[in-house]
Ligand SMILES: Nc1ncnc2c1ncn2[C@@H]1O[C@H](COP(=O)(O)OP(=O)(O)OP(=O)(O)O)[C@@H](O)[C@H]1O
């Protein structure tokens with residue numbers, strides 16, 4: 001990443017609320033035009049980071065550069081470049097969707113308000129509900145409107161603090177599509193989430209925040225590679241077939257046997273070639289397999305694995 005490519009840079013960030021040391025040493029950079037997910041459990045410090053990056057909160061220590069400006073010394077310039085969609089929806093419930101958008105546009109001194117508002121209502125699929133009061137909107141519609149409001153004034157960096165919390169699965173997936181489209185217009189997105197799946201779907205880079213630090217960072221693919229290989233599991237009709245399979249497969253594979261369930265597991269990345277080679281070997285030896293399944297590592301496994309390892313370090 002060259003310097004001109006960096007939208008956000010966080011170095012040695014520390015923050016405590018009295019005795020509660022929330023951020024002990026946070027470091028990360030976000031590439032321009034990418035989506036970066038800060039993943040962490042309840043109370044990990046995600047909102048605290050978002051507040052510091054968006055100039056709402058002053059850090060105890062460390063350097064934070066957003067859009068080439070220091071958040072402490074140049075907070076006005078930072079504010080001009082960003083928008084923030086907070087963890088709880090910030091809408092005026094007495095107004096309609098259109099009126100909420102118009103209000104923000106006026107506050108931000110935007111020209112051609114009606115053109116911009118109409119375009120946003122269309123982009124966020126809110127045209128039909130535009131002139132209804134927010135009080136009648138569903139959670140998903142409120143979140144979409146909140147996001148639409150954050151785009152007014154063309155921010156180059158958008159902070160989304162748990163954008164889909166509280167939404168049902170369908171509304172969550174719909175919002176994912178909207179968020180994915182933001183980066184196609186060159187906007188940098190930093191979002192926080194407690195959902196591993198959300199980070200997996202949306203983010204180019206995922207950083208796991210735990211006990212005040214980023215304990216690991218990478219693309220979803222890279223994080224999944226930190227785990228041991230996926231496993232293939234084979235179950236057999238009886239002991240004879242199981243024994244035959246063990247002696248056949250242990251020549252080539254690392255075999256873990258479970259005699260009680262008449263099954264065995266072998267470590268494999270689970271590629272099509274690997275699997276068909278394995279099954280062919282078994283078929284040729286006329287061994288009777290009653291069940292075959294594959295366990296691929298998920299981001300959830302990575303998260304649990306890393307968090308467990310960190311917890312052991314503390315003990
Ligand atoms: N204004 C505050 N004063 C004192 N303590 C605070 C304040 N804000 C947050 N905290 C504490 O700091 C820690 C981190 O809070 P933060 O809201 O940043 O976490 P989070 O990762 O956003 O959690 P969640 O997923 O629940 O939103 C928590 O222990 C919280 O209780």
Ligand SMILES: [Mg+2]
Pocket residue numbers: 046047048087161162
């Ligand atoms: Mg939070």
